[in-house]
Amino acid sequence: MLSHFDTSQLLAPKYLLWMWHGFQTTLLLSxxxxxxxxxxxxxxxxxxxxxxxxxxxxxxxxxxLFRNTPLLVQLLFWYFGVxxxxxxxxxxxxxxxxxxxxxxxxxxxxxxxxxxxAMIGVVLYSTAYVSEEIRAGMRGVPATQSLAGAAIGxxxxxxxxxxxxxxxxxxxxxxxxxxxxxILKNTSLTMAxxxxxxxxxxxxxxxxxxxxFQAFGFATLLYIVAIALIESVGHWHxxxxxxxxxxxxx
Amino acid sequence: MKLRASLSPLFFASALAxxxxxxxxxxxxxxxxxxxxxxxxxxxxxxxxxNPPFGYVDASSKKIVGLDIDYAxxxxxxxxVKVEIVPTNPANRIPLLSSNKVDLVFANFTIxxxxxxxxxFSIPYFASGQQFLAKKGVLKNADGIKDIRVxxxxxxxxxxxxxxxxxxxxxxxxxxxxxxxAALRNGxxxxxxxDGSKLTAILAALPDKEKYEIPAFAISEEYEGVGxxxxxxxxxxFLNDWLRDLEKTGTAQQIYDKWFGPQSKSPLPRLxxxxxxxxxxx
Numbered sequence: 001m002l003s004h005f006d007t008s009q010l011l012a013p014k015y016l017l018w019m020w021h022g023f024q025t026t027l028l029l030s031x032x033x034x035x036x037x038x039x040x041x042x043x044x045x046x047x048x049x050x051x052x053x054x055x056x057x058x059x060x061x062x063x064x065l066f067r068n069t070p071l072l073v074q075l076l077f078w079y080f081g082v083x084x085x086x087x088x089x090x091x092x093x094x095x096x097x098x099x100x101x102x103x104x105x106x107x108x109x110x111x112x113x114x115x116x117x118a119m120i121g122v123v124l125y126s127t128a129y130v131s132e133e134i135r136a137g138m139r140g141v142p143a144t145q146s147l148a149g150a151a152i153g154x155x156x157x158x159x160x161x162x163x164x165x166x167x168x169x170x171x172x173x174x175x176x177x178x179x180x181x182x183i184l185k186n187t188s189l190t191m192a193x194x195x196x197x198x199x200x201x202x203x204x205x206x207x208x209x210x211x212x213f214q215a216f217g218f219a220t221l222l223y224i225v226a227i228a229l230i231e232s233v234g235h236w237h238x239x240x241x242x243x244x245x246x247x248x249x250x
Numbered sequence: 251m252k253l254r255a256s257l258s259p260l261f262f263a264s265a266l267a268x269x270x271x272x273x274x275x276x277x278x279x280x281x282x283x284x285x286x287x288x289x290x291x292x293x294x295x296x297x298x299x300x301n302p303p304f305g306y307v308d309a310s311s312k313k314i315v316g317l318d319i320d321y322a323x324x325x326x327x328x329x330x331v332k333v334e335i336v337p338t339n340p341a342n343r344i345p346l347l348s349s350n351k352v353d354l355v356f357a358n359f360t361i362x363x364x365x366x367x368x369x370x371f372s373i374p375y376f377a378s379g380q381q382f383l384a385k386k387g388v389l390k391n392a393d394g395i396k397d398i399r400v401x402x403x404x405x406x407x408x409x410x411x412x413x414x415x416x417x418x419x420x421x422x423x424x425x426x427x428x429x430x431x432a433a434l435r436n437g438x439x440x441x442x443x444x445d446g447s448k449l450t451a452i453l454a455a456l457p458d459k460e461k462y463e464i465p466a467f468a469i470s471e472e473y474e475g476v477g478x479x480x481x482x483x484x485x486x487x488f489l490n491d492w493l494r495d496l497e498k499t500g501t502a503q504q505i506y507d508k509w510f511g512p513q514s515k516s517p518l519p520r521l522x523x524x525x526x527x528x529x530x531x532x
Contacts, residue, residue: 083438095399095437206405207409
C-alpha cells in the first residue's frame with residue numbers, strides 16, 4: 001500500500017519554507033501579545049477592582065467595548081481606519097525600513113505596519129479577556145487573607161504583592177493558558193490585514209500549488225504543535241504544584 | 251468480458267469522431283465565410299453585453315455599445331453589410347462560433363494557445379497587461395517597483411508575476427480589491443497592481459481620483475483578437491489587412507480614445523498599436 005505513495009503530491013521544500021516563515025511570524029506575534037496583554041491585564045484588573053469609580057468605570061467600559069466587538073473588525077479598524085487620521089508623511093515613515101544596531105551585534109529592525117497594526121489589535125482585544133481571568137483569580141483569594149495582611153501592618157500594595165497576587169496567579173493560570181491558546185489561534189485573523197503569518201502563507205501556497213489539502217493540512221499541524229506546547233506548560237506546572245503540595249504535607 | 255466493457259466506449263467514441271470528421275471535411279474544404287457573409291448581407295457578431303467598456307448595454311439608448319462593437323461596425327462598413335450583435339458571456343464565445351450561430355467574435359477575446367487549437371484568431375487589436383495604480387509621481391517606470399510596497403488580490407496570477415519578476419519587492423496581499431484600495435489610499439502600500447483595464451474602472455470610481463495615476467507600463471501581456479471559425483484562412487487574412495488599415499488611417503486610435511482616451515471615463519495610456527508584437531514600455 002505504501003509503495004503507491006506518490007511523493008510528487010508533497011509540497012516542495014520551497015513552500016514548506018514559506019510556511020515555516022509564516023509560523024515564525026505567528027509565534028512572534030503570539031509571544032509578544034501574551035507578554036503585553038498579561039502586563040496590561042494586571043493593570044486593567046487592578047483598575048476594575050479599585051474602590052475609586054474614576055478607575056473602575058473606564059476599565060469596565062474598556063472590557064465590554066473590546067470583548068463585545070469582533071476581532072476582525074477591530075483589526076480592520078486599526079489597519080485601514082486609523083491611518084486615515086495620521087498626518088501626511090506618517091505612513092511613509094512607518095513603512096520605511098528603520099533599524100538600530102545594538103552593541104554592534106544585534107540589529108533591531110522596525111516591524112512592518114502590518115505587524116504593528118496586528119499587534120495593537122490583538123493585544124488590546126486579548127487584554128480585555130486576560131484581565132478578566134486575572135480578576136477572577138484575585139477574587140478567588142479569600143478576603144480574610146487581605147485583612148490578615150493588613151492586620152500585621154502591611155501596606156495595601158504589599159498585601160497585593162506578597163499575599164493576593166501569588167495566590168491569584170496560581171488560581172488564574174489554567175484559564176490564562178486557555179486565553180494564551182486563544183491568542184495564538186486569533187492571530188490567524190491578521191491575514192486579513194496582510195500580515196504574512198501562518199494562515200496567510202498557507203493560503204499563498206495553496207493558490208500557487210493547488211495542493212489544498214497539503215497546504216492547509218500542514219498549517220493545521222503547525223498550529224497543533226504550538227497549542228500542544230502551551231498545554232504542556234500547563235501540565236508541567238500542575239505536576240510541579242502537586243509535587244510541591246505533596247512535599248508540604250510531610 | 252472485462253476487456254470488451256472497457257473497450258467499447260472507446261470504440262464508439264473513435265467511430266463517432268471519424269464519422270464527424272468525414273462529415274465535416276468536405277464542408278471545411280469548400281467553405282468560404284467571407285463570401286457567405288457578403289452574400290447574406292448580414293455579419294453576425296458575438297459581443298459582451300455586460301463588460302464595459304468593451305461591450306455593454308448603454309443606459310439611455312438600451313443598445314449594446316463599446317470598443318468591440320465599434321470594431322464590428324467598422325468591419326460591417328468595410329464589407330458593406332448589416333451588423334447583427336449576438337450577446338454572449340465569456341464561456342459561450344467558442345460554442346457560438348463552432349455551432350455557426352455567429353460569424354465572428356468581438357468580445358475582449360484573449361488569444362491563447364489552447365483556444366487557437368479550436369478556433370482561429372486575427373492579429374490582436376487590443377492588448378492589456380498587469381499594471382499599477384499609484385499616487386501621482388510615486389512610480390514612473392518598471393524599475394521603481396523594487397523600491398515600493400505593492401498590494402494585490404490574494405490567489406491571483408498578479409501575485410505570482412510580481413514575485414517572479416520582482417523578488418525584492420514587498421508584496422502585501424488582500425482578500426479583495428476594495429481592501430487593497432483602502433490600503434493604497436491610507437498609504438499602507440504605495441501601489442496597487444491589477445489588470446490595466448480593471449484598474450481604469452477602479453480609478454474612475456475613486457472620489458479623489460485626481461491624486462492617482464496608472465503609470466504607462468505593464469509587466470505582463472495579454473492580447474485580444476477577433477475570434478474566427480477554424481480553417482477560414484481567407485477571412486483571417488482579410489481581417490488582418492483590415493485591422494492594419496484601421497491603424498494606418500487612424501480609426502483604431504479614434505476608437506481607442508473614445509473609450510480609453512484622456513477625455514474618456516477611464517483613461518488608460520495606449521501601450522499597444524495594431525501590428526505591434528509587444529506592449530511598449532514608454
